[in-house]
Amino acid sequence: xxxxxxxxxxxxxxxxxxxxxxxxxxxxxxxxxxxxxxxxxxxxxxxxxxxxxxxxxxxxxxxxxxxxxxxxxxxxxxxxxxxxxxxxxxxxxxxxxxxxxxxxxxxxxxxxxxxxxxxxxxxxxxxxxxxxxxxxxxxxxxxxxxxxxxxxxxxxxxxxxxxxxxxxxxxxxxxxxxxxxxxxxxxxxxxxxxxxxxxxxxxxxxxxxxxxxxxxxxxxxxxxxxxxxxxxxxxxxxxxxxxxxxxxxxxxxxxxxxxxxxxxxxxxxxxxxxxxxxxxxxxxxxxxxxxxxxxxxxxx
Numbered sequence: 421x422x423x424x425x426x427x428x429x430x431x432x433x434x435x436x437x438x439x440x441x442x443x444x445x446x447x448x449x450x451x452x453x454x455x456x457x458x459x460x461x462x463x464x465x466x467x468x469x470x471x472x473x474x475x476x477x478x479x480x481x482x483x484x485x486x487x488x489x490x491x492x493x494x495x496x497x498x499x500x501x502x503x504x505x506x507x508x509x510x511x512x513x514x515x516x517x518x519x520x521x522x523x524x525x526x527x528x529x530x531x532x533x534x535x536x537x538x539x540x541x542x543x544x545x546x547x548x549x550x551x552x553x554x555x556x557x558x559x560x561x562x563x564x565x566x567x568x569x570x571x572x573x574x575x576x577x578x579x580x581x582x583x584x585x586x587x588x589x590x591x592x593x594x595x596x597x598x599x600x601x602x603x604x605x606x607x608x609x610x611x612x613x614x615x616x617x618x619x620x621x622x623x624x625x626x627x628x629x630x631x632x633x634x635x636x637x638x639x640x641x642x643x644x645x646x647x648x649x650x651x652x653x654x655x656x657x658x659x660x661x662x663x664x665x666x667x668x669x670x671x672x673x674x675x676x677x678x679x680x681x682x683x684x685x686x687x688x689x690x691x692x693x694x695x696x697x698x699x700x701x702x703x704x705x706x707x708x709x710x711x712x713x714x715x716x717x718x719x720x
Contacts, residue, residue: 505562505589508645511674512691515587517683518567531567531585531686536616538563540717550612554605557591564588566613568620569686581652584617585686592642601640603699609648610634610664610701617650618660618705619718626716627660632703638668640698645669647692650701658707669695 509515518531537551545551554560569583588609596602611629618627640646650664669691683689708714 499557499561501557501561505645507674508589508672508677509562509565509587511677512587512645512647512669512689513677513680513683514585514647514686514689514691515565517689518585518686520682531569534566534568535563536566536612536718541715543715544717549608554594554608556593558593559591560594561589561591564609564612566616568616581655582617582620583651583686584613584620584649586613586648586650588646588648590640590642590644590646595642599641601642603634603636603640606636606640606666606699606701607632607634609646610650610666610699610703613648613650614662614664614701614703614705616718617652617662621652621655621660622658622707624707624711624716625718626708626711626714627705628708630659630704630706632701634699634701636699637697640666640668644671646698647689647695649688658709660705660707662703662705664701664703665697666699666701667692667695668698 519533521530522533537545537548537555540548540551550560551563555563565587567585586609590601590605594601594605596604611632614632615627615629619625646666646668648664648666650662652660652662654661672691677691680690
């Protein structure tokens with residue numbers, strides 16, 4: 421019988437060899453076994469990335485159990501993981517600045533803080549992609565915070581534009597390639613913040629996606645705080661055009677960030693400049709014609 425020479429397995433893929441080789445090499449009896457192996461590998465490895473300095477840990481310091489936690493409604497995520505993620509976000513100079521504006525009598529722009537996934541219509545909590553599937557200790561351990569710019573009463577709502585500054589913590593179980601956040605998550609986060617921003621200037625308070633594009637500038641990594649911004653650039657009747665950008669902040673601890681001075685404006689903050697611009701997006705949102713037949717996602 422003619423012998424066959426098998427090429428050696430590349431050393432740079434050695435970590436994947438247990439589930440990437442053909443079944444006769446692995447001993448797995450089913451596709452399910454191989455899938456479970458991939459899940460176990462990702463759960464243990466996704467917090468690391470190979471760099472020129474060696475194997476670098478990406479975590480801010482949130483510790484996870486080895487078993488992926490199930491997705492839970494936000495109201496049930498009252499864990500230490502959620503509190504830690506909230507503490508990271510609250511320590512940011514830009515977060516402290518925006519919160520200080522609520523009690524300020526200065527002429528600075530006023531931002532209203534909201535947790536949109538808590539404010540949405542109760543019937544949507546169990547069916548919405550983010551609140552029903554992505555809010556969990558190892559995915560989005562705490563629901564994103566939106567700071568929505570409001571305008572003086574003298575400004576006509578039909579003529580005013582809107583800015584939103586949003587923050588979130590992205591956990592380890594939202595990766596595509598191990599160690600890198602799936603690009604689809606950036607799309608989802610942009611889509612939700614665009615919709616909330618556009619709805620703020622529409623009479624019905626409802627906006628739906630007509631088109632959207634995302635340009636990825638750098639890989640996004642898990643277990644980091646993200647700051648993403650959006651603004652309305654144009655409005656024509658029911659149509660609203662928006663732009664946005666998303667930054668991944670460098671790893672930090674709460675004490676270090678809390679010692680920094682509060683930001684002095686709503687512009688790009690020092691911690692954002694130290695981070696990495698990972699994506700930019702553009703979108704067109706429209707107010708539905710048959711709005712009377714729809715249940716508003718957010719209170720009017």
